[in-house]
Amino acid sequence: MNWEELIESETKKDYFKAIKKAILSDNQNGKSIFPYPKNYFRALDFCSYEDLKVVILGQDPYHTQGVADGLAFSSGIDNYMPPSLRNIFLELEDDIGIKNQNVSLEGWAKQGVLLLNSYLSVQEGQPLSHANIGWDLFTNKVLIEASRKCNVVFMLWGSYARSKIDILESQNLILEATHPSPLSAHKGFLGCKHFSKANAYLGRHDIKQIDWQLA
Numbered sequence: 001m002n003w004e005e006l007i008e009s010e011t012k013k014d015y016f017k018a019i020k021k022a023i024l025s026d027n028q029n030g031k032s033i034f035p036y037p038k039n040y041f042r043a044l045d046f047c048s049y050e051d052l053k054v055v056i057l058g059q060d061p062y063h064t065q066g067v068a069d070g071l072a073f074s075s076g077i078d079n080y081m082p083p084s085l086r087n088i089f090l091e092l093e094d095d096i097g098i099k100n101q102n103v104s105l106e107g108w109a110k111q112g113v114l115l116l117n118s119y120l121s122v123q124e125g126q127p128l129s130h131a132n133i134g135w136d137l138f139t140n141k142v143l144i145e146a147s148r149k150c151n152v153v154f155m156l157w158g159s160y161a162r163s164k165i166d167i168l169e170s171q172n173l174i175l176e177a178t179h180p181s182p183l184s185a186h187k188g189f190l191g192c193k194h195f196s197k198a199n200a201y202l203g204r205h206d207i208k209q210i211d212w213q214l215a
Helices: 003-010 014-028 042-046 083-096 135-147 159-167 194-204
Strands: 054-058 113-117 153-157 173-177
Touching (some): 014 135, 042 113, 113 135, 135 159, 159 173, 173 194
Parallel strands (some): 054 153, 153 173
């Protein structure tokens, strides 16, 4: 599997033409769309299928100017840590003792962590505004292909991410928890120990573990 081939194939389909049309319409109506179009497929650009080890599934990009960078939960503003990312880092520190301050998750992506949002664009100030334009048809295809590779760890945080279990194949490790949002993190995300569980699983299958420390 090659992500470039998948993108080339899917973008020719009618549903993807409808996605482009919806985004164009928003632009023509003066609405700001995040992230920049060049970053829609950034998660796939950084994490090749060959290198894929872990999938962390988000829902849609941050809807504040400059924050969405094309990687789920990552921040494009150096000095801004979104609340969900703060809780992710709190869990990481509690789980394996790593303390991160770098809000860009590029370092994870480059090691084989696919930081995928289900919806790859959003209107400024309007969460889930592009939830119904067809992005999930594309990202479901990505998830299905990812799950066909053996020994991949899927981290599904929140009810929406967990709803994708049915399309994933069983030869992988599927870890579930509540969303790291401040509204739900204390209900099961904090204390889930997904980072150590992921590395233990990779180690058991002789796969190089993720260095969760961000430079």
